Amino acid sequence: AQSVTQPDIHITVSEGASLELRCNYSYGATPYLFWYVQSPGQGLQLLLKYFSGDTLVQGIKGFEAEFKRSQSSFNLRKPSVHWSDAAEYFCAVGASMNYGGATNKLIFGTGTLLAVQP
Amino acid sequence: DTGVSQDPRHKITKRGQNVTFRCDPISEHNRLYWYRQTLGQGPEFLTYFQNEAQLEKSRLLSDRFSAERPKGSFSTLEIQRTEQGDSAMYLCASSPLTYTEAFFGQGTRLTVV
Numbered sequence: 001a002q003s004v005t006q007p008d009i010h011i012t013v014s015e016g017a018s019l020e021l022r023c024n025y026s027y028g029a030t031p032y033l034f035w036y037v038q039s040p041g042q043g044l045q046l047l048l049k050y051f052s053g054d055t056l057v058q059g060i061k062g063f064e065a066e067f068k069r070s071q072s073s074f075n076l077r078k079p080s081v082h083w084s085d086a087a088e089y090f091c092a093v094g095a096s097m098n099y100g101g102a103t104n105k106l107i108f109g110t111g112t113l114l115a116v117q118p
Numbered sequence: 119d120t121g122v123s124q125d126p127r128h129k130i131t132k133r134g135q136n137v138t139f140r141c142d143p144i145s146e147h148n149r150l151y152w153y154r155q156t157l158g159q160g161p162e163f164l165t166y167f168q169n170e171a172q173l174e175k176s177r178l179l180s181d182r183f184s185a186e187r188p189k190g191s192f193s194t195l196e197i198q199r200t201e202q203g204d205s206a207m208y209l210c211a212s213s214p215l216t217y218t219e220a221f222f223g224q225g226t227r228l229t230v231v
Contacts (some may be wrong), residue, residue, distance in 0.1 A: 044209070
């Protein structure tokens with residue numbers, strides 16, 4: 001069964017420090033991978049996605065992620081964190097549905113809550 | 119294009135009451151999804167529409183839940199005889215037929231007291 005694991009429930013970093021959020025997935029085929037960010041009481045905003053091609057993906061707000069098939073990982077990174085990055089981050093894998101066709105529904109990890117210290 | 123819109127944003131209801139939520143997807147998006155998110159968890163898939171057809175339902179969607187998308191545009195999610203365990207954020211998302219990403223609404227926060 002498809003699944004996503006985010007091993008870090010809560011991470012605190014200092015403003016200006018680098019950040020890496022971990023994500024491991026389980027999926028039989030080549031996965032479609034996503035990172036979303038959620039501010040309190042809000043919906044989800046897409047940071048970046050990987051479908052194929054270059055395994056290093058650039059996203060919005062200075063984030064990037066690297067797909068490593070051998071490690072089944074898709075870790076999110078940012079070289080210098082800003083206070084406004086404090087939020088919850090979700091990794092997701094796109095899973096095909098029973099009737100076939102393109103990837104549709106998303107399977108999410110449990111999220112990593114990022115706190116940023118001044 | 120104003121994005122995915124959900125109404126209401128917040129709903130407090132008494133146990134046993136029925137509630138209905140509305141989702142207006144991005145216009146011309148054929149695909150529409152409902153997810154549920156409980157505190158401290160990631161969103162969980164509930165159901166999927168392609169145009170007006172409901173093509174998949176999660177086992178999470180008990181008999182008390184029903185969703186419709188009558189004209190292939192907006193969708194409603196109804197919960198009958200609400201229970202405290204139904205308290206959650208209900209998220210709607212839409213995407214074009216050629217899937218690239220899902221665009222999420224801001225969600226409806228349901229509290230059952």
